[in-house]
Amino acid sequence: MKAVEVKNLYFKYENEWVLEDINFELEDKKFMAIIGPNGGGKTTLLKLLLGFLTPTKGEIKIYNKPPKENREIIGYVPQHTNFSLDLPITVFDIVLQGRLKKGKFFYSQEDKEKAKETLKSLNIYELKDKKIKNLSGGQRQKVLIARALVSEPKILMMDEPTSAIDPRGQKEILDMIENFNITRIVVSHDIKILLRNVDKIAYIHKKAVIHEGPKLNIPKDKHFCEVELIEFLKDEACGI
Amino acid sequence: MWDLINTSIYASFLLSIAIGVIGSLIVINKTTAITGSIAHGSFGGIGFALYLGSSVILTTSLFTALLAVILAFITIRFPHRQDSLIGVIWAVGMSIGIIFLSLTPGYQSDAISYLFGNILLVENRDLIFMGIIDLVILISIIFLYHRFLAMSYDREFLKLRGINADLLYTYFLILTSLTIVMSVRAIGIILILALFTIPALIAEKFTKKFFTMMILSGVLGFVFMAGGIIISFYYNISPTPTIVIMAAVTLLLSLFKKS
Numbered sequence A: 001m002k003a004v005e006v007k008n009l010y011f012k013y014e015n016e017w018v019l020e021d022i023n024f025e026l027e028d029k030k031f032m033a034i035i036g037p038n039g040g041g042k043t044t045l046l047k048l049l050l051g052f053l054t055p056t057k058g059e060i061k062i063y064n065k066p067p068k069e070n071r072e073i074i075g076y077v078p079q080h081t082n083f084s085l086d087l088p089i090t091v092f093d094i095v096l097q098g099r100l101k102k103g104k105f106f107y108s109q110e111d112k113e114k115a116k117e118t119l120k121s122l123n124i125y126e127l128k129d130k131k132i133k134n135l136s137g138g139q140r141q142k143v144l145i146a147r148a149l150v151s152e153p154k155i156l157m158m159d160e161p162t163s164a165i166d167p168r169g170q171k172e173i174l175d176m177i178e179n180f181n182i183t184r185i186v187v188s189h190d191i192k193i194l195l196r197n198v199d200k201i202a203y204i205h206k207k208a209v210i211h212e213g214p215k216l217n218i219p220k221d222k223h224f225c226e227v228e229l230i231e232f233l234k235d236e237a238c239g240i
Numbered sequence B: 001m002w003d004l005i006n007t008s009i010y011a012s013f014l015l016s017i018a019i020g021v022i023g024s025l026i027v028i029n030k031t032t033a034i035t036g037s038i039a040h041g042s043f044g045g046i047g048f049a050l051y052l053g054s055s056v057i058l059t060t061s062l063f064t065a066l067l068a069v070i071l072a073f074i075t076i077r078f079p080h081r082q083d084s085l086i087g088v089i090w091a092v093g094m095s096i097g098i099i100f101l102s103l104t105p106g107y108q109s110d111a112i113s114y115l116f117g118n119i120l121l122v123e124n125r126d127l128i129f130m131g132i133i134d135l136v137i138l139i140s141i142i143f144l145y146h147r148f149l150a151m152s153y154d155r156e157f158l159k160l161r162g163i164n165a166d167l168l169y170t171y172f173l174i175l176t177s178l179t180i181v182m183s184v185r186a187i188g189i190i191l192i193l194a195l196f197t198i199p200a201l202i203a204e205k206f207t208k209k210f211f212t213m214m215i216l217s218g219v220l221g222f223v224f225m226a227g228g229i230i231i232s233f234y235y236n237i238s239p240t241p242t243i244v245i246m247a248a249v250t251l252l253l254s255l256f257k258k259s
Helices: A040-052 A091-099 A109-121 A137-149 A169-177 A191-193 A220-226 A230-236 B001-028 B034-050 B054-075 B079-103 B111-115 B122-153 B155-160 B163-188 B192-208 B210-235 B239-254
Strands: A002-013 A018-025 A029-037 A057-064 A074-077 A155-157 A183-187 A200-207 A207-212
Touching: A002 A040, A002 A183, A018 A155, A018 A200, A018 B079, A029 A040, A029 A191, A040 A057, A040 A155, A040 A183, A040 A220, A057 B210, A074 A137, A091 A109, A091 A137, A091 B122, A109 A137, A137 A155, A137 A169, A169 A191, A169 B034, A191 A200, A200 B163, A220 B239, A230 B163, B001 B034, B001 B122, B001 B163, B001 B192, B001 B210, B034 B054, B034 B111, B034 B163, B034 B192, B054 B163, B111 B163, B122 B210, B155 B163, B163 B192, B163 B239, B192 B210, B210 B239
Parallel strands: A018 A207, A029 A183, A029 A200, A074 A155, A155 A183
Antiparallel strands: A002 A018, A002 A057, A200 A207
């Protein structure tokens, strides 16, 4: 079953092409990493996949429907650094937000139980009554992952999930993502993601170069190595 | 005299309900500049009402609600230019008010009282309007509490959950505009921002949940207003600046609280 289909995708912003002719597919329950330089268009691609932006040309389908029509099944984890820390809000309140939906104004007992269960599954239940301000970067990121998972999505999309987190926290988060049994798309400029069990890699720099996993075994894939990759890739992964 | 004080204490109570809810939302959504713009822009509605000889409350409510919708559109559509555009609305609203006042025959002492406010001048019909707006705000917060909180934390995520976050934000600014209209006679356009934000800023430091922040902010708002009225009565000074100075001193003291 195809989870994501992107066909001839183009996106223009203020008369400049940000993305050109992007094509890829992702099967159900697979793990995809989107990498590339800053300003290369990877976050734009994520926003298109989420339905926050509309393609200039081409087509995106998430489980056979345009993203805007299928948002209920999408879990989204933004960067934890985007948010105000002063807000008087507890971890539990943030996680419950994942249960909000159109036409629903109050949380049910089932919503609260589901939120508790999700916090327990991510080993952060003891943080439930803490203010977001009093958490570490890694803990804040886990809270946002819990908020995305509490709606029981079929696909999880994450924007730089390891940014501004210490190395131990980064490892914990990547281990966690690797083990989720749903479709996952991670946008990252952190190449450590490539050393994980990813099923597909998209290198985005206006255009896309797609590498099929599992894991980065790039010395065998000359084409992928020959494109404009970051130095680390060339040295550490490609063995160039 | 005691009748005046009684009415102003009732007004303080009714204002503190709106200020507790809307002031807290203004602080956590960082819309203080937008609120300042609507408050100053409301002078346009007041000037227009005095020129027409129509109801100040009704005309100003419609005028400020229109400003709220325009500001919502600007901040959603042009987020990178919102700072400057908010300033433009601020100045244009005031200019409209001044133009209409200059076209209105006679000296408009009423208009000046709206600029600085005087809680002792609140009348019974103002109390009725305050009560109606409080009711609208309370019903809104009961039904929209979780959405407002989610909007304040992450508007993009709210959209992903299928909720029209832009419409919700516009509604919040309309509620802000109505709270401004109910407060102008008592607090005044120029000092409104202080009373909307200071109690909420103090409450934010002492609370873990937004719900308790709203309650504490409302209680503080009432204490500042009632305290300011009593002090101004005994020392024969203007009540609104007394209220603002009391609130500001408390805010200063609260800054010493460790995080």
